Amino acid sequence: MERVERVGVTGAVADVGARPTGLGELCPRRLSRPPWVRALGYFLFRWRRTFRSTLAGNFVYPVLYLAAIGVGLGGLVDHHLHGGATAAGLSGGSYLAFVTPGLLAGSVMQIALGESTYPVMGAIRWERSYETMLATPLEVTDVLLGHLAFVAVRVLTAAVVFVAVAAAFGALASPEAVLAVPVAVLVGAAFAAPLMAFSVTRERDLAFSTLQRLVIVPLFLFSGSFFPLRQLPGILQGLAEATPLYHGVALARTAMLGTPWRLADVGHAGYLVVLTAIGYVLARRTYRRRLAA
Protein backbone atom coordinates (compact mmCIF):
# COMPACT_ATOMS: atom_id res chain seq x y z
CA MET A 1 0.00 0.00 0.00
CA GLU A 2 1.20 3.46 -0.80
CA ARG A 3 2.37 5.40 2.22
CA VAL A 4 1.78 9.08 2.57
CA GLU A 5 4.42 10.73 4.70
CA ARG A 6 3.01 13.21 7.13
CA VAL A 7 4.76 15.33 9.68
CA GLY A 8 3.91 15.90 13.31
CA VAL A 9 1.67 14.07 15.66
CA THR A 10 -1.50 15.38 14.09
CA GLY A 11 -0.50 13.97 10.76
CA ALA A 12 -1.23 17.33 9.22
CA VAL A 13 1.57 18.70 7.11
CA ALA A 14 3.62 21.34 8.86
CA ASP A 15 3.41 23.77 5.96
CA VAL A 16 0.12 25.56 6.46
CA GLY A 17 0.05 26.60 2.84
CA ALA A 18 -0.01 23.03 1.62
CA ARG A 19 -3.48 21.68 1.91
CA PRO A 20 -3.67 19.11 4.68
CA THR A 21 -6.45 16.64 4.36
CA GLY A 22 -7.82 13.95 6.59
CA LEU A 23 -5.94 10.68 6.76
CA GLY A 24 -9.24 9.05 6.01
CA GLU A 25 -9.06 10.50 2.55
CA LEU A 26 -5.36 9.93 2.08
CA CYS A 27 -5.30 6.23 2.80
CA PRO A 28 -5.82 4.43 -0.45
CA ARG A 29 -8.17 1.58 0.33
CA ARG A 30 -8.39 -1.72 -1.36
CA LEU A 31 -11.92 -2.37 -0.25
CA SER A 32 -13.93 0.12 1.68
CA ARG A 33 -16.36 -1.29 4.16
CA PRO A 34 -19.89 0.10 3.97
CA PRO A 35 -20.42 2.63 6.79
CA TRP A 36 -23.14 0.57 8.50
CA VAL A 37 -20.75 -2.37 8.71
CA ARG A 38 -18.33 -0.12 10.60
CA ALA A 39 -21.10 0.68 13.09
CA LEU A 40 -21.82 -3.03 13.42
CA GLY A 41 -18.09 -3.50 14.00
CA TYR A 42 -18.25 -1.33 17.11
CA PHE A 43 -21.05 -3.34 18.68
CA LEU A 44 -19.31 -6.61 17.85
CA PHE A 45 -16.01 -5.32 19.24
CA ARG A 46 -17.73 -4.30 22.43
CA TRP A 47 -19.44 -7.69 22.64
CA ARG A 48 -16.09 -9.48 22.91
CA ARG A 49 -15.96 -8.71 26.60
CA THR A 50 -19.27 -10.44 27.38
CA PHE A 51 -19.36 -12.92 24.52
CA ARG A 52 -18.73 -16.00 26.65
CA SER A 53 -21.39 -15.19 29.19
CA THR A 54 -23.86 -14.43 26.40
CA LEU A 55 -23.12 -17.79 24.86
CA ALA A 56 -23.51 -19.53 28.21
CA GLY A 57 -26.89 -17.84 28.66
CA ASN A 58 -27.92 -18.86 25.15
CA PHE A 59 -27.10 -22.44 26.09
CA VAL A 60 -28.66 -22.55 29.54
CA TYR A 61 -31.98 -21.03 28.48
CA PRO A 62 -33.10 -23.80 26.09
CA VAL A 63 -31.67 -26.49 28.37
CA LEU A 64 -33.81 -25.29 31.29
CA TYR A 65 -36.97 -24.65 29.31
CA LEU A 66 -36.79 -27.79 27.20
CA ALA A 67 -36.09 -29.89 30.29
CA ALA A 68 -38.81 -28.38 32.48
CA ILE A 69 -41.57 -27.70 29.98
CA GLY A 70 -40.68 -29.90 27.03
CA VAL A 71 -39.68 -33.03 28.89
CA GLY A 72 -41.16 -32.56 32.37
CA LEU A 73 -44.51 -30.98 31.68
CA GLY A 74 -44.54 -32.52 28.20
CA GLY A 75 -44.34 -36.05 29.63
CA LEU A 76 -47.42 -35.37 31.67
CA VAL A 77 -49.28 -33.85 28.73
CA ASP A 78 -48.42 -36.72 26.41
CA HIS A 79 -49.50 -39.24 29.04
CA HIS A 80 -52.92 -37.67 29.50
CA LEU A 81 -53.73 -37.03 25.89
CA HIS A 82 -56.71 -38.98 24.69
CA GLY A 83 -56.86 -39.71 21.01
CA GLY A 84 -53.25 -38.68 20.32
CA ALA A 85 -51.30 -35.44 20.20
CA THR A 86 -52.40 -34.49 16.73
CA ALA A 87 -56.08 -34.76 17.60
CA ALA A 88 -55.44 -32.33 20.45
CA GLY A 89 -53.89 -29.90 17.98
CA LEU A 90 -50.34 -30.61 19.12
CA SER A 91 -48.61 -30.92 15.80
CA GLY A 92 -45.35 -32.81 15.97
CA GLY A 93 -46.53 -35.87 17.76
CA SER A 94 -45.25 -34.95 21.21
CA TYR A 95 -45.54 -31.94 23.48
CA LEU A 96 -41.75 -31.51 23.39
CA ALA A 97 -41.77 -31.26 19.61
CA PHE A 98 -44.73 -28.92 19.76
CA VAL A 99 -43.35 -26.54 22.34
CA THR A 100 -39.74 -26.32 21.06
CA PRO A 101 -40.42 -23.91 18.14
CA GLY A 102 -42.60 -21.82 20.44
CA LEU A 103 -39.79 -21.52 22.95
CA LEU A 104 -37.34 -20.59 20.23
CA ALA A 105 -39.55 -17.80 18.88
CA GLY A 106 -40.34 -16.60 22.41
CA SER A 107 -36.70 -16.47 23.47
CA VAL A 108 -35.73 -14.66 20.28
CA MET A 109 -38.40 -12.06 20.98
CA GLN A 110 -37.00 -11.50 24.46
CA ILE A 111 -33.46 -11.15 23.18
CA ALA A 112 -34.68 -8.62 20.63
CA LEU A 113 -36.42 -6.73 23.42
CA GLY A 114 -33.33 -6.74 25.60
CA GLU A 115 -31.04 -5.62 22.80
CA SER A 116 -33.18 -2.88 21.33
CA THR A 117 -34.32 -1.05 24.46
CA TYR A 118 -31.70 -0.40 27.16
CA PRO A 119 -28.73 -0.59 24.77
CA VAL A 120 -30.35 2.05 22.55
CA MET A 121 -30.82 4.32 25.53
CA GLY A 122 -27.25 3.57 26.60
CA ALA A 123 -25.91 4.45 23.18
CA ILE A 124 -27.67 7.80 23.40
CA ARG A 125 -27.28 8.75 27.02
CA TRP A 126 -24.64 6.63 28.73
CA GLU A 127 -21.78 5.79 26.39
CA ARG A 128 -23.02 8.30 23.80
CA SER A 129 -21.72 5.95 21.16
CA TYR A 130 -24.31 7.10 18.59
CA GLU A 131 -23.14 10.68 18.95
CA THR A 132 -19.53 9.57 18.65
CA MET A 133 -20.28 7.70 15.42
CA LEU A 134 -22.18 10.64 13.98
CA ALA A 135 -19.12 12.86 14.32
CA THR A 136 -17.36 10.52 11.86
CA PRO A 137 -18.33 9.77 8.25
CA LEU A 138 -21.20 7.59 9.51
CA GLU A 139 -24.78 8.79 8.94
CA VAL A 140 -27.85 8.23 11.09
CA THR A 141 -29.06 5.37 8.88
CA ASP A 142 -25.65 3.69 9.18
CA VAL A 143 -25.85 3.86 12.95
CA LEU A 144 -29.38 2.45 12.92
CA LEU A 145 -28.59 -0.31 10.43
CA GLY A 146 -25.40 -1.23 12.24
CA HIS A 147 -27.16 -1.56 15.56
CA LEU A 148 -30.06 -3.47 14.03
CA ALA A 149 -27.59 -5.81 12.35
CA PHE A 150 -25.94 -6.39 15.71
CA VAL A 151 -29.29 -7.42 17.22
CA ALA A 152 -29.69 -9.80 14.29
CA VAL A 153 -26.25 -11.29 15.01
CA ARG A 154 -27.17 -11.72 18.67
CA VAL A 155 -30.38 -13.49 17.66
CA LEU A 156 -28.58 -15.60 15.10
CA THR A 157 -26.09 -16.82 17.69
CA ALA A 158 -28.82 -17.63 20.18
CA ALA A 159 -30.85 -19.46 17.53
CA VAL A 160 -27.90 -21.61 16.44
CA VAL A 161 -27.25 -22.65 20.04
CA PHE A 162 -30.96 -23.24 20.63
CA VAL A 163 -31.33 -25.50 17.59
CA ALA A 164 -28.27 -27.48 18.64
CA VAL A 165 -29.65 -27.96 22.14
CA ALA A 166 -33.08 -28.91 20.77
CA ALA A 167 -31.43 -31.51 18.54
CA ALA A 168 -29.66 -32.95 21.58
CA PHE A 169 -33.04 -33.20 23.31
CA GLY A 170 -34.37 -35.13 20.35
CA ALA A 171 -36.96 -32.45 19.76
CA LEU A 172 -36.28 -32.05 16.06
CA ALA A 173 -37.79 -34.22 13.40
CA SER A 174 -35.58 -33.51 10.39
CA PRO A 175 -32.41 -31.69 9.25
CA GLU A 176 -34.74 -29.13 7.77
CA ALA A 177 -34.98 -27.78 11.32
CA VAL A 178 -31.91 -25.60 10.64
CA LEU A 179 -34.31 -23.38 8.71
CA ALA A 180 -35.54 -22.32 12.13
CA VAL A 181 -32.36 -20.20 12.37
CA PRO A 182 -33.24 -17.76 9.56
CA VAL A 183 -36.83 -17.80 10.81
CA ALA A 184 -35.55 -16.76 14.25
CA VAL A 185 -33.51 -13.93 12.74
CA LEU A 186 -36.62 -12.70 10.94
CA VAL A 187 -38.65 -12.82 14.18
CA GLY A 188 -35.84 -10.95 15.94
CA ALA A 189 -35.73 -8.23 13.28
CA ALA A 190 -39.53 -7.88 13.27
CA PHE A 191 -39.41 -7.07 16.98
CA ALA A 192 -36.13 -5.18 17.08
CA ALA A 193 -36.88 -2.63 14.35
CA PRO A 194 -40.10 -1.20 15.86
CA LEU A 195 -38.68 -1.47 19.37
CA MET A 196 -35.63 0.56 18.38
CA ALA A 197 -37.90 3.11 16.73
CA PHE A 198 -39.64 3.43 20.09
CA SER A 199 -36.59 3.29 22.36
CA VAL A 200 -34.81 6.16 20.64
CA THR A 201 -37.71 8.47 21.52
CA ARG A 202 -37.48 7.75 25.26
CA GLU A 203 -35.84 10.09 27.73
CA ARG A 204 -35.95 7.56 30.53
CA ASP A 205 -35.98 3.79 30.69
CA LEU A 206 -39.24 3.38 32.66
CA ALA A 207 -41.23 2.35 29.62
CA PHE A 208 -39.02 -0.64 28.93
CA SER A 209 -40.04 -2.66 31.97
CA THR A 210 -43.68 -1.77 31.32
CA LEU A 211 -43.25 -3.03 27.79
CA GLN A 212 -41.83 -6.26 29.14
CA ARG A 213 -44.70 -6.82 31.58
CA LEU A 214 -47.64 -5.67 29.46
CA VAL A 215 -46.61 -6.68 25.96
CA ILE A 216 -43.81 -9.19 25.85
CA VAL A 217 -44.93 -11.55 28.63
CA PRO A 218 -48.54 -11.85 27.32
CA LEU A 219 -47.20 -12.43 23.82
CA PHE A 220 -44.86 -15.08 25.14
CA LEU A 221 -47.72 -16.92 26.86
CA PHE A 222 -50.52 -16.53 24.33
CA SER A 223 -49.02 -16.83 20.87
CA GLY A 224 -49.44 -20.55 20.40
CA SER A 225 -46.13 -21.43 21.97
CA PHE A 226 -47.44 -23.51 24.85
CA PHE A 227 -50.88 -24.56 23.65
CA PRO A 228 -52.80 -24.40 20.37
CA LEU A 229 -54.70 -21.14 20.02
CA ARG A 230 -57.96 -22.98 19.52
CA GLN A 231 -58.00 -23.43 23.28
CA LEU A 232 -58.75 -19.70 23.51
CA PRO A 233 -62.25 -18.23 23.21
CA GLY A 234 -62.97 -17.05 19.67
CA ILE A 235 -62.32 -13.35 20.03
CA LEU A 236 -59.09 -13.83 21.98
CA GLN A 237 -58.00 -16.34 19.41
CA GLY A 238 -58.37 -13.74 16.68
CA LEU A 239 -56.47 -11.23 18.75
CA ALA A 240 -53.63 -13.67 19.40
CA GLU A 241 -53.43 -14.52 15.72
CA ALA A 242 -52.89 -10.85 14.92
CA THR A 243 -49.76 -10.59 17.06
CA PRO A 244 -46.30 -10.91 15.51
CA LEU A 245 -45.13 -13.68 17.79
CA TYR A 246 -47.98 -15.96 16.66
CA HIS A 247 -46.67 -15.74 13.11
CA GLY A 248 -43.12 -16.31 14.29
CA VAL A 249 -44.15 -19.39 16.25
CA ALA A 250 -46.13 -20.80 13.35
CA LEU A 251 -43.25 -20.31 10.94
CA ALA A 252 -40.70 -21.79 13.35
CA ARG A 253 -43.00 -24.77 13.88
CA THR A 254 -43.19 -25.57 10.20
CA ALA A 255 -39.42 -25.38 9.98
CA MET A 256 -38.71 -27.45 13.08
CA LEU A 257 -41.35 -30.14 12.61
CA GLY A 258 -40.39 -30.66 9.01
CA THR A 259 -44.02 -30.43 7.91
CA PRO A 260 -44.64 -29.31 4.34
CA TRP A 261 -44.55 -25.54 3.74
CA ARG A 262 -47.98 -24.15 3.10
CA LEU A 263 -49.36 -20.90 1.71
CA ALA A 264 -50.05 -19.83 5.30
CA ASP A 265 -46.31 -19.88 5.97
CA VAL A 266 -45.77 -17.37 3.19
CA GLY A 267 -48.34 -15.23 4.96
CA HIS A 268 -46.51 -15.61 8.26
CA ALA A 269 -43.18 -14.68 6.70
CA GLY A 270 -44.78 -11.79 4.81
CA TYR A 271 -46.27 -10.45 8.04
CA LEU A 272 -42.86 -10.48 9.72
CA VAL A 273 -41.11 -8.92 6.72
CA VAL A 274 -43.68 -6.13 6.55
CA LEU A 275 -43.39 -5.51 10.29
CA THR A 276 -39.60 -5.31 9.98
CA ALA A 277 -39.90 -2.87 7.08
CA ILE A 278 -42.43 -0.66 8.88
CA GLY A 279 -40.30 -0.73 12.01
CA TYR A 280 -37.22 0.22 10.03
CA VAL A 281 -38.90 3.13 8.27
CA LEU A 282 -40.27 4.40 11.60
CA ALA A 283 -36.89 3.96 13.25
CA ARG A 284 -35.21 5.94 10.51
CA ARG A 285 -37.58 8.78 11.24
CA THR A 286 -37.30 8.67 15.03
CA TYR A 287 -33.53 8.22 14.89
CA ARG A 288 -33.18 11.23 12.62
CA ARG A 289 -35.41 13.32 14.83
CA ARG A 290 -33.43 12.40 17.92
CA LEU A 291 -29.89 12.32 16.60
CA ALA A 292 -29.74 14.77 13.73
CA ALA A 293 -31.83 17.65 15.03
Added chain:
Amino acid sequence: MVRARRLRKQFGDFVAVGGIDLEIRRGEVFGFLGPNGAGKTSTMRMIACMSPATSGELEVRGRDPATDGPAIRAGIGLVPQEDALDAELSVLDNLLVYGRYFDLPRRVIRERAGQLLEFAQLADRAGAKVDALSGGMRRRLTIARALVAAPELVILDEPTTGLDPQARHLVWERLYRLKREGVTLILTTHYMDEAEQLCDRLVVMDRGRIVAEGPPRALVAEHVAREVLEVRVLPADEAAVVAALDRHGAGCDRLADRLCAYGDDGDALLAAVLATGVHPEGVLVRRASLEDVFLRLTGRRLVD
Protein backbone atom coordinates in the same frame (compact mmCIF):
# COMPACT_ATOMS: atom_id res chain seq x y z
CA MET B 1 -12.25 26.45 6.03
CA VAL B 2 -15.73 27.53 7.13
CA ARG B 3 -18.00 30.07 5.49
CA ALA B 4 -21.47 30.89 6.74
CA ARG B 5 -24.01 33.41 5.51
CA ARG B 6 -27.17 34.19 7.49
CA LEU B 7 -26.79 30.79 9.14
CA ARG B 8 -29.81 30.01 11.25
CA LYS B 9 -30.87 27.20 13.55
CA GLN B 10 -34.31 26.93 15.01
CA PHE B 11 -35.86 24.30 17.28
CA GLY B 12 -39.60 24.78 17.00
CA ASP B 13 -40.15 28.38 18.08
CA PHE B 14 -36.80 28.65 19.77
CA VAL B 15 -34.14 30.40 17.73
CA ALA B 16 -30.80 28.95 18.78
CA VAL B 17 -28.75 30.68 16.11
CA GLY B 18 -30.32 33.76 14.57
CA GLY B 19 -28.60 34.23 11.22
CA ILE B 20 -24.85 34.62 11.61
CA ASP B 21 -22.04 35.30 9.13
CA LEU B 22 -18.69 33.61 9.60
CA GLU B 23 -15.41 33.22 7.81
CA ILE B 24 -12.89 30.88 9.41
CA ARG B 25 -9.54 30.60 7.69
CA ARG B 26 -7.26 27.62 7.31
CA GLY B 27 -4.73 27.26 10.09
CA GLU B 28 -6.26 29.70 12.53
CA VAL B 29 -7.66 29.15 15.98
CA PHE B 30 -11.14 30.55 16.01
CA GLY B 31 -13.16 30.97 19.16
CA PHE B 32 -16.83 31.20 19.98
CA LEU B 33 -17.26 33.01 23.24
CA GLY B 34 -20.53 33.42 25.04
CA PRO B 35 -22.66 32.36 27.98
CA ASN B 36 -24.64 29.13 28.11
CA GLY B 37 -27.50 29.24 25.64
CA ALA B 38 -25.81 31.77 23.36
CA GLY B 39 -25.94 29.33 20.43
CA LYS B 40 -22.31 28.21 20.46
CA THR B 41 -22.98 24.48 20.58
CA SER B 42 -25.70 24.68 17.93
CA THR B 43 -23.29 26.51 15.64
CA MET B 44 -20.61 23.95 16.39
CA ARG B 45 -22.92 21.06 15.54
CA MET B 46 -23.84 22.65 12.23
CA ILE B 47 -20.17 23.16 11.34
CA ALA B 48 -19.44 19.55 12.35
CA CYS B 49 -22.22 18.48 9.93
CA MET B 50 -24.13 16.77 12.73
CA SER B 51 -27.12 19.03 12.64
CA PRO B 52 -28.71 20.57 9.55
CA ALA B 53 -29.05 24.34 9.31
CA THR B 54 -32.62 25.64 9.33
CA SER B 55 -31.71 28.25 6.72
CA GLY B 56 -28.77 30.20 5.37
CA GLU B 57 -25.64 29.07 3.63
CA LEU B 58 -22.87 27.00 5.11
CA GLU B 59 -19.70 25.70 3.54
CA VAL B 60 -17.21 23.55 5.45
CA ARG B 61 -13.94 22.35 3.93
CA GLY B 62 -15.17 23.69 0.63
CA ARG B 63 -18.28 21.53 0.57
CA ASP B 64 -21.95 21.76 1.47
CA PRO B 65 -22.87 19.89 4.68
CA ALA B 66 -26.38 19.27 3.38
CA THR B 67 -25.07 17.01 0.61
CA ASP B 68 -21.51 16.07 1.57
CA GLY B 69 -21.76 15.41 5.32
CA PRO B 70 -19.76 12.16 5.41
CA ALA B 71 -16.98 13.48 3.17
CA ILE B 72 -16.66 16.66 5.22
CA ARG B 73 -16.66 14.78 8.52
CA ALA B 74 -13.88 12.51 7.22
CA GLY B 75 -11.55 15.48 7.72
CA ILE B 76 -13.00 16.80 10.99
CA GLY B 77 -12.11 15.79 14.52
CA LEU B 78 -14.78 16.57 17.10
CA VAL B 79 -14.19 16.96 20.82
CA PRO B 80 -17.66 17.12 22.30
CA GLN B 81 -18.57 18.86 25.51
CA GLU B 82 -19.11 15.60 27.31
CA ASP B 83 -16.36 13.12 26.69
CA ALA B 84 -18.46 10.28 25.26
CA LEU B 85 -15.75 7.70 25.72
CA ASP B 86 -16.69 4.06 26.02
CA ALA B 87 -16.09 3.22 29.66
CA GLU B 88 -16.17 -0.51 28.96
CA LEU B 89 -13.25 -0.30 26.58
CA SER B 90 -9.61 0.40 27.32
CA VAL B 91 -7.90 3.67 26.45
CA LEU B 92 -6.26 2.14 23.39
CA ASP B 93 -9.44 0.37 22.25
CA ASN B 94 -11.33 3.66 22.32
CA LEU B 95 -8.89 4.94 19.71
CA LEU B 96 -8.96 1.75 17.64
CA VAL B 97 -12.75 1.64 17.50
CA TYR B 98 -12.90 5.29 16.49
CA GLY B 99 -10.39 4.87 13.69
CA ARG B 100 -12.48 2.05 12.24
CA TYR B 101 -15.38 4.47 11.71
CA PHE B 102 -13.13 6.25 9.22
CA ASP B 103 -12.38 2.92 7.57
CA LEU B 104 -8.67 3.24 8.28
CA PRO B 105 -6.70 -0.01 8.08
CA ARG B 106 -5.99 -1.52 11.50
CA ARG B 107 -2.24 -1.20 11.06
CA VAL B 108 -2.51 2.52 10.35
CA ILE B 109 -4.77 3.08 13.34
CA ARG B 110 -2.41 1.22 15.68
CA GLU B 111 0.51 3.31 14.53
CA ARG B 112 -1.44 6.54 14.93
CA ALA B 113 -2.83 5.47 18.28
CA GLY B 114 0.68 4.97 19.63
CA GLN B 115 1.73 8.47 18.58
CA LEU B 116 -1.47 10.02 19.86
CA LEU B 117 -1.20 8.38 23.26
CA GLU B 118 2.26 9.92 23.53
CA PHE B 119 0.83 13.24 22.46
CA ALA B 120 -1.93 13.00 25.05
CA GLN B 121 0.57 11.82 27.69
CA LEU B 122 -1.40 8.63 28.15
CA ALA B 123 1.11 6.14 26.74
CA ASP B 124 1.44 4.38 30.10
CA ARG B 125 -2.33 4.10 30.38
CA ALA B 126 -3.01 2.40 27.05
CA GLY B 127 -4.43 -0.71 28.68
CA ALA B 128 -6.35 1.09 31.44
CA LYS B 129 -10.12 1.26 31.52
CA VAL B 130 -11.51 4.70 30.83
CA ASP B 131 -13.27 4.56 34.21
CA ALA B 132 -9.91 4.78 35.93
CA LEU B 133 -8.91 8.06 34.25
CA SER B 134 -9.09 11.53 35.77
CA GLY B 135 -11.15 14.26 34.12
CA GLY B 136 -8.07 15.80 32.54
CA MET B 137 -6.91 12.45 31.15
CA ARG B 138 -10.32 11.74 29.68
CA ARG B 139 -10.35 15.08 27.97
CA ARG B 140 -6.89 14.47 26.54
CA LEU B 141 -8.01 11.03 25.37
CA THR B 142 -11.04 12.59 23.70
CA ILE B 143 -8.74 15.04 21.94
CA ALA B 144 -6.42 12.22 20.90
CA ARG B 145 -9.40 10.28 19.59
CA ALA B 146 -10.51 13.24 17.50
CA LEU B 147 -7.07 13.22 15.87
CA VAL B 148 -7.04 9.56 14.84
CA ALA B 149 -7.98 10.29 11.25
CA ALA B 150 -5.56 13.24 11.03
CA PRO B 151 -8.24 15.88 10.54
CA GLU B 152 -7.45 19.26 9.06
CA LEU B 153 -10.16 20.83 11.22
CA VAL B 154 -10.62 20.10 14.91
CA ILE B 155 -13.73 21.34 16.68
CA LEU B 156 -13.67 21.54 20.45
CA ASP B 157 -16.78 22.31 22.45
CA GLU B 158 -15.67 23.76 25.78
CA PRO B 159 -12.42 21.80 25.90
CA THR B 160 -11.47 22.75 29.45
CA THR B 161 -14.80 23.09 31.22
CA GLY B 162 -14.67 21.23 34.52
CA LEU B 163 -10.89 20.79 34.54
CA ASP B 164 -8.61 21.98 37.32
CA PRO B 165 -6.10 24.72 36.41
CA GLN B 166 -3.20 22.35 35.93
CA ALA B 167 -5.16 20.02 33.64
CA ARG B 168 -6.44 23.05 31.76
CA HIS B 169 -2.95 24.36 31.05
CA LEU B 170 -1.88 20.97 29.78
CA VAL B 171 -4.82 20.93 27.34
CA TRP B 172 -3.98 24.45 26.18
CA GLU B 173 -0.39 23.48 25.59
CA ARG B 174 -1.45 20.48 23.47
CA LEU B 175 -3.87 22.61 21.47
CA TYR B 176 -1.07 25.06 20.85
CA ARG B 177 0.97 22.25 19.39
CA LEU B 178 -1.84 21.35 17.02
CA LYS B 179 -2.02 24.92 15.87
CA ARG B 180 1.72 24.95 15.18
CA GLU B 181 1.25 21.90 13.00
CA GLY B 182 -1.21 23.76 10.86
CA VAL B 183 -4.47 22.28 12.08
CA THR B 184 -7.42 24.63 12.04
CA LEU B 185 -9.04 24.77 15.48
CA ILE B 186 -12.50 25.96 16.32
CA LEU B 187 -13.38 26.10 19.97
CA THR B 188 -16.17 27.33 22.16
CA THR B 189 -15.56 28.54 25.62
CA HIS B 190 -17.04 30.69 28.26
CA TYR B 191 -13.67 31.35 29.75
CA MET B 192 -12.14 34.66 28.81
CA ASP B 193 -8.61 33.63 29.66
CA GLU B 194 -8.93 30.59 27.40
CA ALA B 195 -10.07 32.70 24.47
CA GLU B 196 -7.29 35.20 25.05
CA GLN B 197 -4.69 32.46 25.35
CA LEU B 198 -5.60 30.41 22.32
CA CYS B 199 -7.62 32.31 19.76
CA ASP B 200 -6.33 34.23 16.78
CA ARG B 201 -9.80 35.53 16.20
CA LEU B 202 -13.08 35.08 17.92
CA VAL B 203 -16.70 36.03 17.88
CA VAL B 204 -18.70 36.93 20.95
CA MET B 205 -22.16 35.36 20.79
CA ASP B 206 -25.19 36.32 22.79
CA ARG B 207 -28.73 35.02 22.31
CA GLY B 208 -27.98 33.44 18.96
CA ARG B 209 -26.25 36.47 17.47
CA ILE B 210 -22.72 37.61 16.98
CA VAL B 211 -22.22 40.79 18.95
CA ALA B 212 -18.52 41.33 18.27
CA GLU B 213 -15.79 39.84 16.14
CA GLY B 214 -12.03 40.15 15.89
CA PRO B 215 -8.70 39.25 17.47
CA PRO B 216 -8.91 39.22 21.29
CA ARG B 217 -6.67 42.26 21.82
CA ALA B 218 -8.44 44.26 19.12
CA LEU B 219 -11.81 43.51 20.68
CA VAL B 220 -10.58 44.73 24.00
CA ALA B 221 -9.13 47.87 22.40
CA GLU B 222 -12.29 48.53 20.43
CA HIS B 223 -14.93 47.92 23.03
CA VAL B 224 -13.27 48.75 26.29
CA ALA B 225 -9.90 50.37 26.90
CA ARG B 226 -6.53 49.09 27.92
CA GLU B 227 -7.13 49.19 31.61
CA VAL B 228 -10.00 48.80 34.00
CA LEU B 229 -10.58 50.42 37.33
CA GLU B 230 -12.88 48.59 39.67
CA VAL B 231 -14.08 50.59 42.64
CA ARG B 232 -16.40 49.69 45.44
CA VAL B 233 -18.04 52.71 47.08
CA LEU B 234 -20.96 53.37 49.41
CA PRO B 235 -24.23 53.86 47.51
CA ALA B 236 -24.36 57.47 48.71
CA ASP B 237 -21.03 58.24 47.03
CA GLU B 238 -21.81 56.50 43.76
CA ALA B 239 -23.21 59.51 41.91
CA ALA B 240 -20.19 61.66 42.69
CA VAL B 241 -17.78 58.99 41.51
CA VAL B 242 -19.69 58.38 38.27
CA ALA B 243 -19.73 62.13 37.62
CA ALA B 244 -15.98 62.36 38.18
CA LEU B 245 -15.36 59.46 35.81
CA ASP B 246 -17.66 61.03 33.23
CA ARG B 247 -15.71 64.26 33.39
CA HIS B 248 -12.63 62.19 32.78
CA GLY B 249 -14.25 60.77 29.67
CA ALA B 250 -14.18 57.17 30.91
CA GLY B 251 -16.92 54.71 30.09
CA CYS B 252 -18.43 53.20 33.17
CA ASP B 253 -20.54 50.12 34.02
CA ARG B 254 -22.48 49.74 37.23
CA LEU B 255 -22.45 46.22 38.60
CA ALA B 256 -24.30 44.99 41.64
CA ASP B 257 -21.35 45.43 43.94
CA ARG B 258 -18.95 47.77 42.16
CA LEU B 259 -18.26 50.20 39.36
CA CYS B 260 -16.05 49.40 36.40
CA ALA B 261 -14.43 52.26 34.50
CA TYR B 262 -12.37 51.87 31.34
CA GLY B 263 -9.40 53.97 30.28
CA ASP B 264 -5.91 53.77 28.93
CA ASP B 265 -4.49 54.73 32.29
CA GLY B 266 -6.23 53.08 35.23
CA ASP B 267 -4.17 54.94 37.79
CA ALA B 268 -5.28 58.29 36.34
CA LEU B 269 -8.90 57.13 36.70
CA LEU B 270 -8.24 56.20 40.28
CA ALA B 271 -6.69 59.61 40.93
CA ALA B 272 -9.80 61.27 39.52
CA VAL B 273 -12.00 59.20 41.82
CA LEU B 274 -9.88 59.99 44.87
CA ALA B 275 -9.88 63.72 43.96
CA THR B 276 -13.63 63.80 44.70
CA GLY B 277 -12.82 63.16 48.35
CA VAL B 278 -14.73 59.85 48.36
CA HIS B 279 -13.04 57.01 50.20
CA PRO B 280 -13.62 53.83 48.20
CA GLU B 281 -14.09 50.59 50.12
CA GLY B 282 -11.94 48.79 47.61
CA VAL B 283 -10.10 49.51 44.38
CA LEU B 284 -8.44 47.40 41.71
CA VAL B 285 -6.63 48.52 38.58
CA ARG B 286 -6.10 45.75 36.06
CA ARG B 287 -5.75 45.01 32.35
CA ALA B 288 -9.00 44.89 30.49
CA SER B 289 -10.09 41.41 29.38
CA LEU B 290 -12.66 39.83 27.13
CA GLU B 291 -14.88 39.54 30.14
CA ASP B 292 -15.09 43.36 30.13
CA VAL B 293 -15.87 43.28 26.41
CA PHE B 294 -18.74 40.95 27.05
CA LEU B 295 -19.99 43.05 29.93
CA ARG B 296 -19.87 46.21 27.82
CA LEU B 297 -21.62 44.57 24.90
CA THR B 298 -24.40 42.82 26.73
CA GLY B 299 -24.59 44.44 30.13
CA ARG B 300 -24.31 40.99 31.63
CA ARG B 301 -21.57 38.93 33.11
CA LEU B 302 -20.38 35.95 31.16
CA VAL B 303 -20.25 33.23 33.75
CA ASP B 304 -22.88 33.31 36.42
